[in-house]
Amino acid sequence: MLYSVRMRAAQGGAHEAGGRHISGAERITGGEDIAKTAAAMLERALTHSRGQADFINIQVEAVAAQQVHYVPLLPIHTFAVDGYEAGRQQALSLLAECGVSQEAARAGMASLLALPDSMRGAMLLCAETGRRLDGQGMRGVRVSRMDSADPVGYHGFLTDLGLAGEHAREAMVLAAKVAAAPGVLAELCWSDDPDYTAGYVAFRQGYMRISQLKPTGSPQGGRVFFLQPGTPLAELEEYLTSCPVLVRHSE
Numbered sequence: 001m002l003y004s005v006r007m008r009a010a011q012g013g014a015h016e017a018g019g020r021h022i023s024g025a026e027r028i029t030g031g032e033d034i035a036k037t038a039a040a041m042l043e044r045a046l047t048h049s050r051g052q053a054d055f056i057n058i059q060v061e062a063v064a065a066q067q068v069h070y071v072p073l074l075p076i077h078t079f080a081v082d083g084y085e086a087g088r089q090q091a092l093s094l095l096a097e098c099g100v101s102q103e104a105a106r107a108g109m110a111s112l113l114a115l116p117d118s119m120r121g122a123m124l125l126c127a128e129t130g131r132r133l134d135g136q137g138m139r140g141v142r143v144s145r146m147d148s149a150d151p152v153g154y155h156g157f158l159t160d161l162g163l164a165g166e167h168a169r170e171a172m173v174l175a176a177k178v179a180a181a182p183g184v185l186a187e188l189c190w191s192d193d194p195d196y197t198a199g200y201v202a203f204r205q206g207y208m209r210i211s212q213l214k215p216t217g218s219p220q221g222g223r224v225f226f227l228q229p230g231t232p233l234a235e236l237e238e239y240l241t242s243c244p245v246l247v248r249h250s251e
Ligand code: AMP
Pocket: 024, 026, 118, 119, 120, 121, 122, 140, 141, 142, 143, 144, 171, 174, 189, 190, 191, 192, 193, 221, 222, 223
């Protein structure tokens, strides 16, 4: 049996009571690893660089093996840029290559830059008009129930690429689940961790890592998913939040 282990932490009370999002994590593990996984999440919630959490929720749920979908890890490409302005230009041209209109790509970037604080989830935007579609405000849509199908092998694979950090590990799993979603054309992300300035544009053909997408020290970050016009939202949100997905890498 597999188990989905999820953590969300906030400051100033629970998220649903207006608390400020501090940290979250998603794993799928075997029964023997639940305690270890939950303990690592607790430690992470209590020591996050975004601040001291006073609300921590850890949820463990069984996942039936036949419910699990398998998706491939996206091919990884790195763009080394000279600064965050160049990084953002690179992101805009990658989004254009995926079929996101210039208007929508600029709206997505502006939405990230306008965030007053971190969201717990992602914003869903129309890839043609740039209009926000999810109606979830600062909550956004949180992608849940995903992990690597082979965490040990995946760690080794990423270490060989010089990408063994927690950020890249988790982001590539999330991006693989999102890129396989019905109707998602592309994703734009940079972290809200003040010390982590890299980000990416992801779509089915690849995870385009951009070495800098924000200035060092900035706590502002988030995720935007660009949707093909006409994408059925309820179906997409169900897949993103609830469908258990394991990501396979190939050596
Ligand atoms: P991180 O990459 O963990 O620094 O997260 C950066 C931002 O991405 C967060 O502030 C959220 O807005 C968003 N985010 C993080 N995790 C998820 C998730 N599981 N699903 C959707 N959005 C997320």
